[in-house]
Amino acid sequence: MIIRKISLAVSVLFSMSLVAQEVAHNDVTVKPEIKISYLDSVKSTFVKDNLATRVDSLWMNELTSLDIYEDLTKDIQTINTDLSVNEELPTDLLKQRLQDMNEKSPFDIEYNQGLENIIKSFLKNRRKSFSRLMALSEYYFPIFEDAFARQNVPLEIKYLAVVESALNPKAVSRMGATGLWQFMYGTGKRYDLKIDSYIDERSDPIKATAAATVYMNKMFTIFGDWELVLASYNSGPGNVTKAIRRSGGKTKYWDIRNHLPRETQGYVPAFLATMYLFEYHKEHGINPERAVVKNFETDTVRIKEKMTFKQIADLLDMPQSQLELLNPSYKLKVVPFYKDEQHFLRLPKDKIATFVSNEDKIYAYVQHDSGFRRMPTQLASRLAPKNKVIKTNQVQDFAQSTEFYKVRKGDNLGAIADKYNVSVVDIKKWNNLKSNNIALGKTLKIRSTDTIKKSTDVKVIPVADKKETQEAIAAADEKVNTATESKEYIVQAGDNLGSIAKKFDLTVAELKEWNNLNSNNIGLGKTLIVGKAAEIVNDQTTSVASNTVDSFKKKPISKNVGEEYFVKKGDSLYSISKKYPGVTISDIKKWNNIKDGDIKPGMKLKING
Structure with missing residues (x-):
């Protein structure tokens, strides 16, 4: 009996060891081969730039949002300049600071109750907005200052873009005025800004600023006063001349202000209040948020084929929102290609290096990707x-x-x-x-x-x-x-x-x-x-396949090719052989030691070795 129990125990232990070995054997997993996309295969061959950095997409979305523009626009239109605002800023101190600003500015900056109320209203309600605007200004202000300095326009007019658009090149008013400088369609055309289905140069910071500079100089030759130039920019020169007549021929903004349209009455004070907050932001505890990108850190590259922002963002590993911020004039997030016209893409300098070093591969991917888009x-x-x-x-x-x-x-x-x-x-x-x-x-x-x-x-x-x-x-x-x-x-x-x-x-x-x-x-x-998209239906598939294979058999054989081919997404040995007259599938298999016909995107094939 004891011997039976011992033998039974031994057999059980032996069986368990066999099962354990079998389980251990079955637990050995073979890692599946990871198939990479054509995009990844292209990017893996890129010349890398060690200085490449990523940008926080949340921060970029904040900078390109329209909430600041809408809030400031509402403030300028609705602030009651006759109603005092309870905000800690002694009037005597404000008068002294405004006097200091006046001494170094061509603008006639003088204290009045309306200006004080707007400054205090901004301090009370828009501190965070101005913190974000100051970060944006690090990118846009150098563009403005460069254009103004060339044409002897006061550099302080850069603050006007804050009032006009909250430094958002995509801002559109309810009347249709567009861009940093809020040009209407007709005005934009008059100043040679291109506007079509793909492009709206009213949103181009450099070209729109150049147009605004020309306008400012023209108005100054008429009025000879920069405050009146600003008033004419908002309401048009006709309304300014009407206000001058109604005031009895007075030519100072503060003397004709009550005769201007209501919106323009708060426009110049809002401009001066913005100038004050930028000048004295530290004294009021307004700390600029970090700048995402500065103007001197960007450059442009000429685009030789039509491409989308998504294709560029995927290839260069950068957020589309950053491309939109740097290239706001492209309305459909597409850089078009027109015959006899040049279009440029603005990128961070480290991305410029990657783009220029890999142009051929980038354009090859764009052509490939454009052929594989499908309807949802x-x-x-x-x-x-x-x-x-x-x-x-x-x-x-x-x-x-x-x-x-x-x-x-x-x-x-x-x-x-x-x-x-x-x-x-x-x-x-x-x-x-x-x-x-x-x-x-x-x-x-x-x-x-x-x-x-x-x-x-x-x-x-x-x-x-x-x-x-x-x-x-x-x-x-x-x-x-x-x-x-x-x-x-x-x-x-x-x-x-x-x-x-x-x-x-x-x-x-x-x-x-x-x-x-x-x-x-x-x-x-x-x-x-x-x-909607157009529909293309082919109901002759079988006959097409038959004709295609028949034509494949009849091709003359020529073996003197001597090329290399990189496999793209969707390629098959048959489709590749069709690209080279006289080359068969068997030839490609033989030259590349392919046994089962399995090819992957990014794979390099020899054509005639």
Whole structure:
């Protein structure tokens, strides 16, 4: 009995050791091969610049937001200059400081109750706004000062851009005035500022400042007084001359002020109050926030092909918002290419070095990427013809890979969707989100879907290699496009459906229908579909594939090529062989020791060794 128990125990232990060995053997995992994208393969070959730095996207979004512009505009229009504001600033001290400013300025700066009230109102309500404006001024003021110094315009006029636009080149007034210097459309055209579908040079800091300089000088030759020049800039020279007549011929701003339009009455005092706060910000405890980028740290490069801000941002590892800040005149976030015209892109100097050192690779990627844009699934389903059957005899299998993204400070669903080229609706669906609000630090699932098309009902085609037959059909399938790229827009501060519809020449009803909106309320950062795309349908796939393979067989063979080819996303051995007359798939396999036909983006192939 004891012997039986011992033998049973030994057998159990032996069995357990075998199971443990088997489990240990099965636990040895083989790491899957990571397939890199064509973008990553291109960037991996870039000449690196060790000085490259990243910019905080939240801070950049704050600088490009319109809240300061809207707040200051409202203040200037509504502040009651006759109502005193309770803010700690002794009147005698203010008078002394204004006198000191007057002595070193061509402006006639004198104390009055209205000016004191505006200064105290800004101190009470706009301290944080001025802190941010002072950071922005480190970038814009050198541009203004350079232009003004060349034309003998007082440098203090740089503060006028704060009053006009809160140093936001994308600011647009309710009357349509645009840019840092708030030019109307007609005025911009009169001063040779280019305005078309892609470009609005009223938002270009350098060109718009040059136009403003010309205007200032012209008005000074008429009025001979810089305060009147500022008044004419706001309300037009006609209103200033009317005020002069109504005042009995007086020619000082403070003497004709009550005869000017109400907005202009607060305009020059707001300019002087801004000048005061910039001059005495330390005394009032206003600390400028850190400057994201300074003017002398940027440079320009000429663009030789049309490219989008997203393509540039992806290639150079920089936020799109920074590109928008540095290049505000490109309305659609696209640098166009016109024949016989030059367009320039402004970048931080370290990014300029990367761009110039890798131009050929950058333009190659842009051409490749432009050919792979697809319409969002949601829009494609709306535009697909309901009664038309597409005869392709194909089944689509979707290979999905899931990525995880941790929400960072300043992120919103629109920006994340743009980063991964998916829709906000998809992200909300994948993560069971009921609203557009996302918590800092939350991990989101992002699924990227690649469509793999396979033939299921294709007649026998007389080609020797079955693999070549499948590749030929796949190449023909690539010609069957259900739709081209749609146009999308991310809702920004101050937007509403009416303004967005007007911007894209649509009706509010169309916007609501395309985006499944039940009301006129839209959330900040929401991605809206704002343009339909044309549909291209090819229902002769099988015959196209047959003709393509037949033509492939008939090609003359020429082996004297001697080139190298970098595999792009979507390439197959068949599509590559078609690029070189006389070269077959078997040739490429032989020259590159390829056995199974598997190629990856970024892979270098020898053509005839």
